[in-house]
Amino acid sequence: MRIITATFLMLMALAGGALAHASEQGFVLLLPTDIYIMAGGATVALTVIMLTLLPEGAVAALYRPLPLIRPFPTRLCHLTSCLAAVFLGALIWIGFTGPHDPLRNPLPVMFWTLFWIALVGLQGLIGNHWRYSNPWTGPAMLLARLSGRRAPLRYPGALGYMPGILSFLGFAGFLMADIAPSDPPRLAAVLAIYWSVTMGGVVLFGPRWLIRAEGITIFMRAYGRMSVFARGHAGLPGWQILARPVAPVGFGVFILLMLGSGSFDGLNETFWWFGVLGLNPLEFPGRSVVIPQNLMGLVVANLALIAGFTACIWLGARIIGAKLRPAFCLFAPTILPIALAYHLAHYLTSALVGGQYALKLVYEYLGLADFHVTTGFFNTPQTVKLIWLSQAGVVVAGHVIAILLAHALALRAYGNSRHALLSQAPLALFMVGYTIFGLWLLASPRGL
Numbered sequence: 386m387r388i389i390t391a392t393f394l395m396l397m398a399l400a401g402g403a404l405a406h407a408s409e410q411g412f413v414l415l416l417p418t419d420i421y422i423m424a425g426g427a428t429v430a431l432t433v434i435m436l437t438l439l440p441e442g443a444v445a446a447l448y449r450p451l452p453l454i455r456p457f458p459t460r461l462c463h464l465t466s467c468l469a470a471v472f473l474g475a476l477i478w479i480g481f482t483g484p485h486d487p488l489r490n491p492l493p494v495m496f497w498t499l500f501w502i503a504l505v506g507l508q509g510l511i512g513n514h515w516r517y518s519n520p521w522t523g524p525a526m527l528l529a530r531l532s533g534r535r536a537p538l539r540y541p542g543a544l545g546y547m548p549g550i551l552s553f554l555g556f557a558g559f560l561m562a563d564i565a566p567s568d569p570p571r572l573a574a575v576l577a578i579y580w581s582v583t584m585g586g587v588v589l590f591g592p593r594w595l596i597r598a599e600g601i602t603i604f605m606r607a608y609g610r611m612s613v614f615a616r617g618h619a620g621l622p623g624w625q626i627l628a629r630p631v632a633p634v635g636f637g638v639f640i641l642l643m644l645g646s647g648s649f650d651g652l653n654e655t656f657w658w659f660g661v662l663g664l665n666p667l668e669f670p671g672r673s674v675v676i677p678q679n680l681m682g683l684v685v686a687n688l689a690l691i692a693g694f695t696a697c698i699w700l701g702a703r704i705i706g707a708k709l710r711p712a713f714c715l716f717a718p719t720i721l722p723i724a725l726a727y728h729l730a731h732y733l734t735s736a737l738v739g740g741q742y743a744l745k746l747v748y749e750y751l752g753l754a755d756f757h758v759t760t761g762f763f764n765t766p767q768t769v770k771l772i773w774l775s776q777a778g779v780v781v782a783g784h785v786i787a788i789l790l791a792h793a794l795a796l797r798a799y800g801n802s803r804h805a806l807l808s809q810a811p812l813a814l815f816m817v818g819y820t821i822f823g824l825w826l827l828a829s830p831r832g833l
Contacts, residue, residue, distance in 0.1 A: 418828035421774070425781040426821040432785045433813040436792045441802050444793040448627050450620030462516050466523025473520045473580065480573025490569040491746050496576070497567060498739030502732045505608065509725040510622070513609035519602060520580065521595060525587040536591035546597055546635030550642060553600030554683070557646040561653055562679040564672045603639055611721050623790045626718045627797070634710065637717030641694055644724040645687035648826070651731050652686065653679050655829040666832025694720070697811040704811075705804045715798055716812060719791040723816070726783025727823060730776035737762065737772075776827050784820045788813060 436444070480492035487493040508515055529535060556579075565571055586594040595602040609615070610625045618624075632640075652658055653675075659666040662678050672679075695713060702712040741758040748756040762768040791812055795805035 418773075418824070421777055422821055422824040422828065425777055425824045426817055428781050429784045429788065429817045429820045432788050433817070436788070437802075437806060441796060444789050445627065445796060447789070448621055448624040448793060450615075450618035450624050450628070453614070453617055453619050455617050463523040463526045465517040466519055466521065467527060468523075469518050470520035470524050470580075473576070477573045477577050477580075480569040480576075483569060485569055487567040487569060488742055489746075492569050492576075493567040493572055494739060494742050494746060496572060498736065498743050502736045502739065505605070506725075506729055508605050509608035509611045509721075509728070510613065512612045512614040513606075515602065515605035515609065519595070519605070521583055521587050521599075521602075522592065524584065525592070528588060536587075536589060538589045540590040540593040540597060544597070545633070546603065546639055548598035549600045549603045550635070550639055551600075552598070553604060553639065553642060554646070554687075556600055557642075557650075558680055558683060561646075561650055561683060562672070562676045564676070603636070604643060607636070607640055607643065607718075607721060608725060610718065611725050621786075623719075623722055623786055626721065626790055627793055631711070631714045632718050634714055637714050638691065640717050640720050640724065641691050642687050644720050644727065645690040646683060647724055647727045647731065648690070648823070649683050649686040651727070651826040653682060654831045655826065656832055657829060658682070659832050664832075666830075669832055693815065694812075697815045700811040701808040704807045705799060707799070707808065711798075712808070715794055716791055716809070719787045719794065719812075722783040722786040722790065723819065723823075724783075726779045730779045730823075730827060733776055733779075734763070734772065773827065777824055780823045780827070781820060784816050784823075788816055791816075 476492045476495055480490060483490045483492070504514065504518065559575060560566055563571075583594075583599050586598055590598075596606065597603075610629065611622050612625070613619050613622060615625050656666050659669075662675060664670065664675070694717075695709075698712050698716055699709045701707075702709050738758070738760060741756070745756040745758055748754065762772070788809075791809045792805060795809050796802065799805050799808055
């Protein structure tokens with residue numbers, strides 16, 4: 386059946402270059418993905434077993450950061466934030482007035498490729514650039530200085546992270562369910578409204594609005610905890626999670642939404658999901674037909690993940706006599722390596738193509754020779770195998786890092802290896818299962 390499905394997909398790919406991604410998935414289906422999936426799950430399981438043999442403190446020692454150089458002065462962030470706002474404004478203007486073709490208008494290419502793929506990846510891997518690249522803090526500071534007034538209102542503490550959770554889910558819904566999220570005027574209108582509403586919140590409530598009520602900033606700050614470099618130090622990915630205080634409940638829920646939304650972003654493209662909806666993926670009627678189903682699926686996927694994760698944390702805490710709330714807050718950030726790994730793996734193929742379109746636009750604006758965009762690497766088994774193994778390796782590495790972080794946090798909280806291992810045993814099983822699920826997502830045939 387896998388070979389028949391692959392044949393259908395490769396025949397579809399012959400229709401033109403726009404369907405090259407289907408050809409890539411056809412080659413993936415011909416790989417021994419079942420073996421790779423089991424090997425990935427076994428690697429994560431062996432990591433759990435290995436932790437039982439390590440001396441106490443060995444994992445924590447791995448995450449001890451090294452001092453490097455002094456961090457950049459933070460006063461530069463206001464200038465760079467203003468420049469980011471100007472750049473965003475220019476892109477929004479081009480989105481309204483430029484070509485309606487998403488591949489020729491800079492706004493969709495820059496937003497979905499440069500920002501959503503490249504800058505999010507850099508935030509999670511390298512360092513917290515969002516302090517300098519977010520488009521709100523600089524303009525807000527400038528307005529405050531010109532008016533001579535501070536924010537007139539105080540952010541209601543009772544709201545917690547709820548506005549940020551809702552705004553992030555709104556963004557995820559736009560990405561996965563909107564009929565044309567790459568349409569330049571449509572995307573420009575959404576970004577203009579979002580920037581204006583957020584700017585109004587910052588003016589009224591001050592910077593606290595960004596770190597509690599603005600979903601993208603919370604999203605970027607969360608991934609900033611995974612970066613190698615921070616505050617003049619460098620360490621293994623995730624070292625900042627050990628160095629920071631325990632996260633609030635709302636922030637922990639937000640982290641789970643990052644993983645749940647990212648997972649559903651892959652799930653809603655699979656033949657399995659089309660089967661649930663009763664649609665033929667080879668005759669997809671269009672995104673407008675599945676808007677309610679995709680929005681409902683996004684909500685259900687996140688609720689299921691939160692329920693499953695919380696059940697594992699509750700069981701582990703109950704085994705050692707600990708309380709659920711502190712355990713949830715302690716272990717929720719360990720989901721960040723998994724969420725980041727899924728983000729990088731899921732969008733790798735999009736980055737390979739979208740990055741070329743970004744270069745093509747640069748070539749056109751500079752008046753250089755025409756840049757030829759190719760998707761030929763999706764049409765050869767060797768390159769497709771390399772791409773898929775890279776994606777699978779990133780997913781497995783994210784789960785291994787998550788398990789190591791969970792063990793280090795459990796040791797610090799519960800004091801000895803026995804309690805640490807018992808407390809995270811259900812969570813470790815959850816991560817092994819999620820590894821297999823994530824690799825299955827990568828290997829599954831897609832209808833989009």
